[in-house]
Amino acid sequence: MKIYSTVLLLFLGTFCFAQSVINNYKYVIVPKQFEKFRSENQYKTSTMVKFYLSKQGINTFYDDALPLELDSNRCLALYTKLDDQSNLFSTKVAIVFEDCKGEEQYRTQMGSSKTKEYVKAYREAISEAFNSLSNFQYTYAKAEDNTPVILNFKDDVKKLPAPPPPPPAVEPEPEVVEDTTESTQEPQDKEKSDLLPMPEEQTEAITLQDAVAEVAENEPVFLGTLYAQKTETGFQLVDTTPSIQFYLKETSLSNVFVAERKGQTGLLFLKDDIWIFEFYQGADRIQEELQIKF
CATH class of the missing domain: 3.40.50 (Rossmann fold)
Structure with missing residues (x-):
């Protein structure tokens, strides 16, 4: 013990x-x-x-x-x-x-x-x-700066200075009116050009389909353990929900099936003791690794 x-x-x-x-x-x-x-x-x-x-x-x-x-x-x-x-x-x-x-x-x-x-x-x-x-739960723990903030009031102003005396009154001079249409228009146009809005930064949207294609291109996708149930033409594969994920039809070759899943049709075959579901998505050929218990 x-x-x-x-x-x-x-x-x-x-x-x-x-x-x-x-x-x-x-x-x-x-x-x-x-x-x-x-x-x-x-x-x-x-x-x-x-x-x-x-x-x-x-x-x-x-x-x-x-x-x-x-x-x-x-x-x-x-x-x-x-x-x-x-x-x-x-x-x-x-x-x-x-x-x-x-x-x-x-x-x-x-x-x-x-x-x-x-x-x-x-x-x-x-x-x-x-x-x-086996029981590891990954959560990225981003390092944070925990350094305490120190406030220093040493050089702060203790007393506000007295306001300066007001300037002596000056009578305004008569305004001379001149034709400044042309000169005035130019700075206005310049001011308007300075105030033009900045173009918005555009980011490329990444769709779920693109993400799946990228994953499939690098590595087979793991779907969890599926369980085979016998049917008239082959098998159906269900998950632990249980929910039917695949319909399999037997072929003349051992360990090779025609597989259908929600509109996708491909081949399921055994390679190096690993079940592989291979299908086409557009022009891309994709392989998914399945774990099946017959």
Whole structure:
């Protein structure tokens, strides 16, 4: 019982530490190619790390598509690395978070897998490593300047000076009327030109459709776990509401279905043990990753 309590306290302490550290940063950056790998996104490591960070609600970007804000202040972000301690018998990785100075701020637990297939092994190991953030709630805690304001009245005026005496009365001279139409018109026109309203700054509106297209272009969208229910022609997929999200029709190929969802028609197929829904939105081909239980 004492050992159980110690492990629980250690876990809670690690979780709270992660919460306090990551919430201090506005972005988390994932490299397209981790160190020690020979090619970009080898074994889908970059895709999986970005997927699990985005799933936690963290503002995650690849290192080749940084937010413009980081051009002036790189310290707004944490930068991920993969601590790969794999050997001939197992795949072992931990995700390390460093600040803009390269100093380690947090690392996850070590995830491992004994699967021989590299893509599946790294997916299992990374998934287990992210168990450290399973209950993590991301909320960016913007640093505020809490320096107290000190008021100094040392040089304030203690007594108002006496008002100056009024100037002596001067009789006004007779006004000479001249034809100043031309000279008067020019400053009036100048004054009017000075008062022209400034053009309003226009900002480009970003629609929900554009945002979805941008997300789909970078990464499959995670919709949560769906549950398959048998029908006459295949299956229907429902969520936990429950609400029907997809209708599936069987094809002559195993693990390949014709999928329909609210006016969208595409293919649902199994790739590397991941269900992918592929469809066209205009001229763009989009893939969404689904988690299905049959």
